[in-house]
Amino acid sequence: MIEKFSELAKDLDPAVFWEYRAVLIPGLLYNFYVFFLTVGVAVGLGLFVAILRLSHHGVLRAVGGLYAEVCRNTPEYIALIWIYYVPPLLIGLAIGRNISFSPLLAAVIALGLSSSGYFTETFRAGILAVPKGHVEAARALGMSRLATMQRIVLPQAIRHMLPEAMNQFVSLFKGTTLVSLIAIPDLMYEVSLVTMDTDRALPLYTGAALIYFVLILAMTTLVRKVTDRMRKSPRMTG
Amino acid sequence: MDLFWQSALWRHREAFWDGLVVTMQVTVIGYIGAILLGFALCMMSMYVRPLRWPSRFFIEFFRATPIYVQLLWVNYVWPKVIGWPNGFFEAGCTALAVQSAGYLAETFRAGIEGISRGQIEAAQAQGMSGPLIMRRIVLPQVVHTMAPSFMNQLLVVIKSSTLVSVIAVPDLMYQALRLTSIWFEPIEILSCTALIYLVIVSALSWAFKVYTDRIRAKYGLTRG
Amino acid sequence: MSAPASRSDNVVVRIVDLHKYFGELEVLKGVSLDVHQGEVLTMLGSSGSGKTTLLRCINLLEQPTSGEIHVGGSPMGFHIDARGRRRPARGAQLNAQRAEIGMVFQQFNLWPHMTALQNIIEAPMRVRGWSRAKAEDIALRLLQKINLMDKRDQYPARLSGGQQQRVAIARALAMQPKVMLFDEPTSSLDPELVGEVLAVMRALADDGTTMIVITHEIGFARDVSDRVVFLHNGLIEEEGAPDDVIVNPKSERCRRFFAGITR
Numbered sequence: 001m002i003e004k005f006s007e008l009a010k011d012l013d014p015a016v017f018w019e020y021r022a023v024l025i026p027g028l029l030y031n032f033y034v035f036f037l038t039v040g041v042a043v044g045l046g047l048f049v050a051i052l053r054l055s056h057h058g059v060l061r062a063v064g065g066l067y068a069e070v071c072r073n074t075p076e077y078i079a080l081i082w083i084y085y086v087p088p089l090l091i092g093l094a095i096g097r098n099i100s101f102s103p104l105l106a107a108v109i110a111l112g113l114s115s116s117g118y119f120t121e122t123f124r125a126g127i128l129a130v131p132k133g134h135v136e137a138a139r140a141l142g143m144s145r146l147a148t149m150q151r152i153v154l155p156q157a158i159r160h161m162l163p164e165a166m167n168q169f170v171s172l173f174k175g176t177t178l179v180s181l182i183a184i185p186d187l188m189y190e191v192s193l194v195t196m197d198t199d200r201a202l203p204l205y206t207g208a209a210l211i212y213f214v215l216i217l218a219m220t221t222l223v224r225k226v227t228d229r230m231r232k233s234p235r236m237t238g
Numbered sequence: 239m240d241l242f243w244q245s246a247l248w249r250h251r252e253a254f255w256d257g258l259v260v261t262m263q264v265t266v267i268g269y270i271g272a273i274l275l276g277f278a279l280c281m282m283s284m285y286v287r288p289l290r291w292p293s294r295f296f297i298e299f300f301r302a303t304p305i306y307v308q309l310l311w312v313n314y315v316w317p318k319v320i321g322w323p324n325g326f327f328e329a330g331c332t333a334l335a336v337q338s339a340g341y342l343a344e345t346f347r348a349g350i351e352g353i354s355r356g357q358i359e360a361a362q363a364q365g366m367s368g369p370l371i372m373r374r375i376v377l378p379q380v381v382h383t384m385a386p387s388f389m390n391q392l393l394v395v396i397k398s399s400t401l402v403s404v405i406a407v408p409d410l411m412y413q414a415l416r417l418t419s420i421w422f423e424p425i426e427i428l429s430c431t432a433l434i435y436l437v438i439v440s441a442l443s444w445a446f447k448v449y450t451d452r453i454r455a456k457y458g459l460t461r462g
Numbered sequence: 463m464s465a466p467a468s469r470s471d472n473v474v475v476r477i478v479d480l481h482k483y484f485g486e487l488e489v490l491k492g493v494s495l496d497v498h499q500g501e502v503l504t505m506l507g508s509s510g511s512g513k514t515t516l517l518r519c520i521n522l523l524e525q526p527t528s529g530e531i532h533v534g535g536s537p538m539g540f541h542i543d544a545r546g547r548r549r550p551a552r553g554a555q556l557n558a559q560r561a562e563i564g565m566v567f568q569q570f571n572l573w574p575h576m577t578a579l580q581n582i583i584e585a586p587m588r589v590r591g592w593s594r595a596k597a598e599d600i601a602l603r604l605l606q607k608i609n610l611m612d613k614r615d616q617y618p619a620r621l622s623g624g625q626q627q628r629v630a631i632a633r634a635l636a637m638q639p640k641v642m643l644f645d646e647p648t649s650s651l652d653p654e655l656v657g658e659v660l661a662v663m664r665a666l667a668d669d670g671t672t673m674i675v676i677t678h679e680i681g682f683a684r685d686v687s688d689r690v691v692f693l694h695n696g697l698i699e700e701e702g703a704p705d706d707v708i709v710n711p712k713s714e715r716c717r718r719f720f721a722g723i724t725r
């Protein structure tokens with residue numbers, strides 16, 4: 001038993017990470033790269049659909065609702081694969097040429113769409129949380145629709161939606177690990193390559209898990225601190 | 239176009255069915271494992287002094303690590319360290335259980351702490367014993383407040399189950415990828431697969447919403 | 463107009479030199495009290511006087527630091543072993559002792575996932591082991607008495623505060639306890655609902671129930687109690703018949719307390 005553990009301890013040597021840092025660090029940076037691109041897509045789409053869902057027209061609301069349901073209920077992996085293969089083929093059929101999506105493009109679209117389903121709900125809830133009375137007071141005072149939205153609704157709405165949105169950013173970051181499945185050279189992809197090279201699966205996969213653990217824990221702690229500070233701030237109450 | 243897709247689904251129906259069966263197995267086993275593990279972790283972190291820090295660590299660890307990372311970690315590292323799981327299917331189930339266990343542990347904790355102290359005192363004042371109070375007062379209410387989280391985690395497990403195909407577990411996703419590489423009908427096969435998952439998750443999601451609304455109406459208030 | 467004094471010499475609750483510390487703070491500084499069968503005792507005092515702590519010590523929701531409490535002749539929290547020595551009560555004994563004491567809380571504390579009827583029959587069935595038929599029979603009779611028969615299948619969320627508290631009283635009574643403890647039963651109620659709860663309590667007093675009540679309702683204290691106790695700073699400052707304590711208090715603090723209460 002003891003020998004087994006000391007063997008494991010030796011095997012768990014993090015030095016292998018240092019050795020291969022030339023590929024591993026860029027891998028992790030790639031995760032961040034994908035993350036930021038995806039955030040842009042997800043937030044943009046999420047906002048757009050949220051506005052749809054708040055519109056006066058029932059059809060627009062229904063379309064937005066359907067969009068959100070589809071995006072949330074589809075597993076990300078199948079979305080990733082589907083986006084990578086199907087739209088290029090369809091477009092190719094339509095225009096008579098063979099086109100393909102780069103893995104990065106497919107990943108950003110797929111993960112962006114998927115996350116936008118969650119963001120749209122957060123945005124919608126945030127806007128709805130602003131008491132109607134505030135809006136009525138502003139309009140009664142003669143403020144235009146746009147000014148009301150800008151000065152009264154959005155500032156409050158953002159305060160309401162920020163905690164949940166931040167949580168979703170963290171989830172999105174966790175989701176970027178899937179991109180290795182379509183050969184995007186992120187951290188997990190590089191780790192998998194290195195394990196084939198060195199057969200040191202133990203420290204590599206454990207190390208990767210720990211890296212993500214530390215990163216995500218730091219993010220969620222940050223989110224929690226910000227949320228607590230916001231909740232205590234007198235500007236939030238009432 | 240419809241007939242096109244229908245025929246793809248029909249022609250490969252055996253593969254789809256086999257894959258679906260495995261998906262369901264992995265999902266159910268993983269989900270039940272998550273509940274048991276989550277409950278155990280919760281009880282340890284709340285009531286067992288010496289295990290408090292280790293269990294809290296594991297809860298945070300399981301919640302923070304992405305499922306894909308957990309999958310590879312469980313599949314390649316655990317067998318070497320603790321000699322188990324044996325085989326890809328077990329590894330897949332375990333990874334899914336591990337992913338949700340952290341969240342469910344927090345759900346259990348929030349539920350139990352959410353019961354107002356006064357109700358427990360009222361039960362104590364009537365001479366009810368600790369286990370009786372847990373069984374008749376705490377748990378029934380806790381079930382209602384925890385239900386949404388439980389239902390959500392089931393959906394998470396179903397969606398995450400697609401990843402077990404990566405470690406060669408022959409689930410629906412695996413079958414879809416295999417068929418695509420053999421038959422070169424990616425549009426039909428992948429779309430059918432996506433649709434199947436979408437329908438299953440949406441149907442369950444709708445059923446859960448109906449259930450939640452029904453409970454809310456019955457007890458008169460949003461619980462918890 | 464006092465209720466007919468139906469006191470016997472039978473002491474139901476005996477408290478002897480009770481002390482209670484919360485950390486460094488001594489909240490009860492040696493309280494002794496006897497409550498007789500059929501007596502209605504009201505405890506008054508400003509907040510922080512220790513009256514709630516005293517009440518909660520009786521059924522051991524708070525653990526006294528020192529002193530003794532006897533309910534129905536047997537010491538709370540202890541049992542006498544074969545050789546006549548004191549041993550701390552184990553869980554089952556404590557529960558059995560608590561079953562003999564009924565408590566009504568300021569916050570009602572009805573269990574929200576059970577209907578009114580279910581709330582009432584739960585402990586009689588599970589703790590006393592009575593059959594469902596017997597428990598329901600008792601429960602329905604109590605519901606009849608408190609005028610809530612039509613609400614028996616309602617969940618607490620659908621009941622008003624006054625209704626919930628009446629159900630809570632019935633729940634405590636269903637155990638047929640030796641004494642009923644009331645911890646500010648009307649303090650959480652809207653003013654117009656207070657009357658219905660006090661009416662139930664009056665009826666209980668008329669029936670000869672032994673009651674210890676903490677309340678700010680001076681009218682109730684005057685009209686219904688047999689004895690009033692005024693607590694201050696963890697000690698009994700004054701004790702006696704309602705008219706003596708409330709109308710002609712001897713101690714200065716007591717006088718000031720009542721002067722401060724608007725009628």
